[in-house]
Amino acid sequence: MSVYPISSPPSPQAVMDTSFWSLCCYCGLEPYLWKVWARPIWVPTVVKNQIFYHAGDYPDQQAFQQAEHEGLLAIRDPQIRITQFRSGEREVLSLAQEVSATALIDDFSAHRYAGTILGLDTVGVLEFLVSLLEAEIITLAQAESAYHQLVQLRATNQGWLKWAYNQIKQRGGNP
């Protein structure tokens, strides 16, 4: 049985980058991806290779294998590639543009470029967290817990962290 609680399948497509998946798994938000994006979420080959670069027993690797096995994630590569960025980011943005999908990407410069220059719908992990809270898909306690884990990790943009802090605080949380 799937660990991912799925209600009515939503329609919008999404393409996911390495750090977005890794951070989602780190703070426990990955089951909620399929509450708001269609199955499967597309993952370019290079992104999968990056996630599995270190052979090990990392939680994001285990979760990826299970989600791919269940058809929640699927490999897909773009036909035409943008010239900006490199490796995973280029593949994700190219494919998102090609299939008119949301780019799930946490790298700040790639995220900004995708949103402002390519006109793509882009979502970083902290935006995903606050959006889930605002849509009442996760509780305030869950949002606080995920936020604390991301703060401890430090590996995400400080501007996004401050914004998420204020958003959780405004909703009565204690981030």
Place this chain on the structure above:
Amino acid sequence: MATHPQLPLTPEEVAELHRLIAWTGLEEPEALHKLVEAGLAALRLEAALHLYATAPLSTGEIAEQTGIPRGQLIRTIQERRVAPYEDPTIDQPALYRDLDERLKRRVARWKGQA
């Protein structure tokens, strides 16, 4: 640069060391020490992490420049809890307004499709 007499570096390795010193901001003796201690690949990883913390580059661009695989770079950033570069020219109020607006649109769309 005067290469360390105990390090038989090729001209290519000396050039690589120059590049890494420029990227990491390490002094030459410290760079050489790291080189002896952990090898060129480790020094290249240090350079990649330094770029992540100090330059407005994506992890893909850093991976390309340093030769460190992006998967390894992302994993190391998370394991070592390296904070990313913050661009001082970013207009924070404008960034927050943009995030607020996109949040409203996104959640409205999600509720509409539920």
